[in-house]
Structures are given as structure tokens and as C-alpha cells.
Amino acid sequence: AQSVTQPDIHITVSEGASLELRCNYSYGATPYLFWYVQSPGQGLQLLLKYFSGDTLVQGIKGFEAEFKRSQSSFNLRKPSVHWSDAAEYFCAVGPTGGGNKLTFGTGTQLKVEL
Amino acid sequence: GAVVSQHPSWVICKSGTSVKIECRSLDFQATTMFWYRQFPKQSLMLMATSNEGSKATYEQGVEKDKFLINHASLTLSTLTVTSAHPEDSSFYICSAGTGDNSNQPQHFGDGTRLSIL
Numbered sequence: 225a226q227s228v229t230q231p232d233i234h235i236t237v238s239e240g241a242s243l244e245l246r247c248n249y250s251y252g253a254t255p256y257l258f259w260y261v262q263s264p265g266q267g268l269q270l271l272l273k274y275f276s277g278d279t280l281v282q283g284i285k286g287f288e289a290e291f292k293r294s295q296s297s298f299n300l301r302k303p304s305v306h307w308s309d310a311a312e313y314f315c316a317v318g319p320t321g322g323g324n325k326l327t328f329g330t331g332t333q334l335k336v337e338l
Numbered sequence: 339g340a341v342v343s344q345h346p347s348w349v350i351c352k353s354g355t356s357v358k359i360e361c362r363s364l365d366f367q368a369t370t371m372f373w374y375r376q377f378p379k380q381s382l383m384l385m386a387t388s389n390e391g392s393k394a395t396y397e398q399g400v401e402k403d404k405f406l407i408n409h410a411s412l413t414l415s416t417l418t419v420t421s422a423h424p425e426d427s428s429f430y431i432c433s434a435g436t437g438d439n440s441n442q443p444q445h446f447g448d449g450t451r452l453s454i455l
Contacts (some may be wrong), residue, residue: 326372330380
């Protein structure tokens, strides 16, 4: 069965500092990987996705993620965090296609200190 | 980009009431829609998968008679919480996908905060 682990429940960074959110997955085949962001009381917004090809994926809002098959990881990064990035971040894995259900990690709550 | 509209965004009602939540794909046809439940400070728990024109597939432990799902068209799915009780209070989120093997991710609604008094 597929699973996703986000080891960090909470992370606090200073504004302007770099950020890395960890995500490890377990999946029997080549996974489709996603990062979503959720602001309080809101739904999920897709930051980026990996399907195939270049293992470094660029997303919206200056985020990027790198797929490392050998480590079963898909960590999210941002070189300089803005206060507006404070939110909950979810990593998800799924089979091919948007018509298939996703498995989500437990989320990482990001706090940004001014 | 693909937009999913969820309505209402917030509802408060008395115990025993049935509540309907709508999920619409505004600019694409959603063959498949998913309904999630999210408890405070927790991840999303998939409740059911809804395919247009067929019965929904419920995840283990989800009462299908309690949470009625209808996906009558390619742009609309509804979740009805029947005879709601305080323990049904939660944040419900829908997502929509094209149902094929294209490289298109699911798109999420903004969620519905349900509070049962």
C-alpha cells in the first residue's frame, strides 16, 4: 500500500530564510507526487507536481521540489520564505492520472517569524 | 486553471438536520470527484470516490447511509450528511479529477465547515 510520511509536524523559520519540508513516500511503482498548501479554513492549492522527466520540479510561489528515487523522497524547498507562506503543507502520492485517489501525508505546519 | 467551487463554505445547524454540500467543477468535466473529511490540525481522510453516473465507492469505516453522495453530472457532485449529529462536525473538502490517465492533478474546493449544535 502506498504511504506518505512528513516527519516534521511543525517548522518555524525566519522571513527571508530558506526552507525545506521533507516528504518520504512508499509506493510500488513510479509515483506521481504532489505538494499542496492549505491556508486556515481553506481548501488545498496545488504547488507543484512530479509525473516524470526532470527530477527538479518548479512550482508556483517560488517553490521547487526534487524527486529522489534512491531516497524515496520528494522534499519541498524555497530559497527565501515570505510571511505569507505560513500555512499547512501536504505531500501526496498517487497513481497516474487525476482520476485516482491520493494518499496524503499528515502535513507540516509552517510558521514564519518576522 | 481548473476551478472547483464548493458550497456552502460554512454551515451551522441543529442536531438531526440533513445538510447538503455541493461540489462543482466550473471549467472542466470532472468524471471523478473525491470527498474528504479533515479534523482540526490533521490530514485529509478520504471518505469516498464518486464517479459520474455510478454509485460512489466508500472507504472502509465510512457509513454510506450517513454520507450520501450523488454525482449526477460531469460538473456536480453532492454530499449529504443525513441526520447530522455533533460528532459529524468537521471540515469537508471535495476534489475533482478528469478520471483518465492524463497528467492532470486533482483540483480542490475551498471546503465546507460544518458545525452541528
